[in-house]
Amino acid sequence: MTRALLACIYVPDPDPMTQNPPKLAATAESKKSSRNQRLWVFFKTYRTWFLFGAFFLLATNAMNLAIPAYIGEAVETLRDAAAQGDSLAAGFDAVRDQLVNIGLIIVALAIGGGIARTLSRILIFNAGRHIEFDLRNEIYDKLASLGSNFFGGMSTGDITSRSANDVSFVRVFFAISFLHIINTSIAYTIAMSRMIEINWKLTLVCLIPYPLILWVLRYLVHAVFQQTQAVQAQMSELSTKVQENLGGVSVIKCYAIQDREIDDYAVMNESFFEKNMRLAVLRGGMQTLMMLVAGVGTLAVLIVGTTMVVDGSMPLGDFVEFNSYVVALAFPTAAMGWVFSVWNRGLAAFERITEILDTTPRIQEPSEDERRELPALVDNVDRGEVSLRNVSFAYPDDPETQVLHDINMEIPAGSSVAIVGRTGSGKSTLIKLIARLYDPTRGEILIDGEPLTKLALRDTRSEIGFVPQEPFLFSMTIGQNVRFGLDSLEYDDTLNRPTPTRPLLKDDTRAAISQPERIAQAVEVAGLSPDMSGFADGLDTLVGERGVTLSGGQKQRVTIARALLMDPRILILDDALSSVDTKTEGVILDHLDSIMKNRTSIILTHRFNALSRVDKIFVLDEGRIVEAGSQPELLAARGVFYEMCERQRLEESLKS
Structure with a gap:
C-alpha cells in the first residue's frame, strides 16, 4: 500500500503558458x-x-x-x-x-x-x-x-x-x-x-x-x-x-x-x-x-x-x-x-x-580494467614528469569560449618551472587541469608517463601539493591545518601511498623522522617559525573561521607548510608567495630547492624576482604558450616576457 x-x-x-518542449518534459x-x-x-x-x-x-x-x-x-x-x-x-x-x-x-x-x-x-x-x-x-x-x-x-x-x-x-x-x-x-x-x-x-x-x-x-x-x-x-x-x-x-x-x-x-x-x-x-x-x-x-x-x-x-x-x-x-x-x-x-x-x-561528477574515476598506478617515489630518482599534449579547455558553463588552446608542454621529472602571463591568460586554469580539478576539453595530460584520466583520482591528488592563490584554512588549530593532508594518509587505508617520513630541512641527514618533527620542520620551511612566538598556544592556536585571526601572509605560509608535509611528487604554487615579503620569499625558495630535489615544482607568479631559480619558464598569452625558455633566454628574445618584466620594473620604480 x-x-x-x-x-x-x-x-x-x-503551466501551459510555460510548458517545456517534449525533450525537457x-x-x-x-x-x-x-x-x-x-x-x-x-x-x-x-x-x-x-x-x-x-x-x-x-x-x-x-x-x-x-x-x-x-x-x-x-x-x-x-x-x-x-x-x-x-x-x-x-x-x-x-x-x-x-x-x-x-x-x-x-x-x-x-x-x-x-x-x-x-x-x-x-x-x-x-x-x-x-x-x-x-x-x-x-x-x-x-x-x-x-x-x-x-x-x-x-x-x-x-x-x-x-x-x-x-x-x-x-x-x-x-x-x-x-x-x-x-x-x-x-x-x-x-x-x-x-x-x-x-x-x-x-x-x-x-x-x-x-x-x-x-x-x-x-x-x-x-x-x-x-x-x-x-x-x-x-x-x-x-x-x-x-x-x-x-x-x-x-x-x-x-x-x-x-x-x-x-x-x-x-x-x-x-x-x-x-x-x-x-x-x-x-x-x-x-x-x-x-x-x-x-x-x-x-x-x-x-x-x-x-x-x-x-x-x-x-x-x-x-x-x-x-x-x-x-x-x-x-x-x-x-x-x-x-x-x-x-x-x-x-x-x-x-x-x-x-x-x-542525481548530479553526475564531471571528473570520473577510471574503471578497474583501465586503472593504472604511478611509479613509486624512490630516493635519488626523479619523479613528477608532466606532459600536456594538444590540451584545450573551455569551462562547462561556456563551452563556446576556449580558455586554453592546443597547449603542448613538457615538464621533466625533478625540474622546477614557472608559468607566467598577464591576468586572464589561463595560468590558474592550466594548473587546475594538472591537479585534475577539471578535465581537458581536448587533448591529454600525463604524469610520469601515465594518462591522468587512467589514474585513481584520490591517489593522484595525494601526490600533488597544491597551494592555491587564495589560501583556505579550516576552523582548527594551526597545527591541525598544517597536518590536514597528512591525516588522509594516516587514516585512509584506501590511499595507495605510504605516509612520508623524510626530513624537510636540508641539514637534517636522518633517513626518517617522526611526524611531530616533520610538522615543526614544515613550519620552519614555510617561514612561519618567526611568527609562532606571537601565538600564545603555538601550533595549538585556533585560527578562527577561514583563518580570520591570521594575516594574509601567515595563511599563505600555513598552506605552504600543509603542502610540503605531504612530500608531494608535484608541488604547485599558484601565486602562493604574493603576500610574503621578498626576504621571506627567498628563505622559502631556498628550502624548496632542497625539499623538492628529485620532485617537480610548478610556480605561478606575478613577481619575477625568483624566476632565475627555475629551470624553465612558460609564458602564456590568451590561452596559448607564446614563449618558453630560461629567464636569460626570454629576456634576450625581448618578447612578451621581456615586456612584462619591464612593466613590473617600471611599476616598482614608480612606487619607490
Whole structure:
C-alpha cells in the first residue's frame, strides 16, 4: 500500500503558458521516476520498522474503536433498566455489575490502545530519524564527489539549506505521512464497516460532503506544492545572503555599506514572510476543509440520527455507538489536512535534494580494467614528469569560449618551472587541469608517463601539493591545518601511498623522522617559525573561521607548510608567495630547492624576482604558450616576457 502511495506522488501539471518542449518534459518525467525510486529505497530499507509500526496502529484502532460498542451497550443497559421502573430494585446489583464490567473493559481497551499508540510512534518516528541520518550521509558523500563546476553553479547557502532544512522535511514526510495515512485508513476501515452494519442509510448521510470537499482539496494540494517550493527556494536565498555577509563582514564595514545590506536583507526577508504567509493560508485552508468534513458529517448524523431515534427506527444505544465512531473519525480526518501539507513540503524538499543526488561528477574515476598506478617515489630518482599534449579547455558553463588552446608542454621529472602571463591568460586554469580539478576539453595530460584520466583520482591528488592563490584554512588549530593532508594518509587505508617520513630541512641527514618533527620542520620551511612566538598556544592556536585571526601572509605560509608535509611528487604554487615579503620569499625558495630535489615544482607568479631559480619558464598569452625558455633566454628574445618584466620594473620604480 505504501509503495503504491509513493508511486502515485503528486506532481503539479506544468503551466501551459510555460510548458517545456517534449525533450525537457521527458527529463522531468525521469526526475519524477528517480525521486520515487529513491523514496521507495529509503522506505524499503526500514520497512520492518514501518510494518511493526503499522501493526501497532492496527492494534490501537482495534482497541479504541471497540470502545463505542461497549458505550452503546452501557446506554442500552441503562435504558432497559430505566424502562423497568419499580422492578429495577430487585435486579440493581446485576445491572451495576454489568456496567462495572463494561467500564473495566473500556479502561483496559483505553490503556491498551494508549500503549499501542506509543509503540507505533516510537517505531515510525525512529524509522524517520534513521532515514534522515542516511540521507544526510548520502548528500555529504555526493557533495564530496562533485567538482568545482557544481559548487560554482550553486551557492553555499542553497546547498546548506538543502542538506539541512530539506532533509528534516523529508524525515517528517516519512514519519508523519506514513503514521497518519495508515492510521486514517485503518480507522476508516474499522469504523465505516461497523457504521454500515449499524445503519447504512445514516452512513451515506455522513459521507454526503466528501465528494465536493475532495474536489476542492485537489486544487489546494496543487497550490500548496507550488507555494512550498517557492518558500524553500526563498529560504535558500536568505541563507546565501546571510552567509555571504557574515563571510565578508569586514569588507561591508570598511565600505560603510551595512545599511544597504540590511535593507536588502529586509526586502528578501519580507518576500520570504509573504510567501510563508500565503503558504500558511493554504495550509490553514486544508486544515479547515478537513475539519469541515468532520463537522458537517457530525451535524448530519445528529440531525438525521436523532430523528431516527425519536421515531423508533434506530435504538438509542446504536445511535450513541454510531455517533462515537463519527467523533472518533474527526481527528484522523482533520489530521489529513496537516498530512497533505507535510506531504507536499516533503516532496518539494526531496526534489531539491534529488537535484544534488542525481548530479553526475564531471571528473570520473577510471574503471578497474583501465586503472593504472604511478611509479613509486624512490630516493635519488626523479619523479613528477608532466606532459600536456594538444590540451584545450573551455569551462562547462561556456563551452563556446576556449580558455586554453592546443597547449603542448613538457615538464621533466625533478625540474622546477614557472608559468607566467598577464591576468586572464589561463595560468590558474592550466594548473587546475594538472591537479585534475577539471578535465581537458581536448587533448591529454600525463604524469610520469601515465594518462591522468587512467589514474585513481584520490591517489593522484595525494601526490600533488597544491597551494592555491587564495589560501583556505579550516576552523582548527594551526597545527591541525598544517597536518590536514597528512591525516588522509594516516587514516585512509584506501590511499595507495605510504605516509612520508623524510626530513624537510636540508641539514637534517636522518633517513626518517617522526611526524611531530616533520610538522615543526614544515613550519620552519614555510617561514612561519618567526611568527609562532606571537601565538600564545603555538601550533595549538585556533585560527578562527577561514583563518580570520591570521594575516594574509601567515595563511599563505600555513598552506605552504600543509603542502610540503605531504612530500608531494608535484608541488604547485599558484601565486602562493604574493603576500610574503621578498626576504621571506627567498628563505622559502631556498628550502624548496632542497625539499623538492628529485620532485617537480610548478610556480605561478606575478613577481619575477625568483624566476632565475627555475629551470624553465612558460609564458602564456590568451590561452596559448607564446614563449618558453630560461629567464636569460626570454629576456634576450625581448618578447612578451621581456615586456612584462619591464612593466613590473617600471611599476616598482614608480612606487619607490
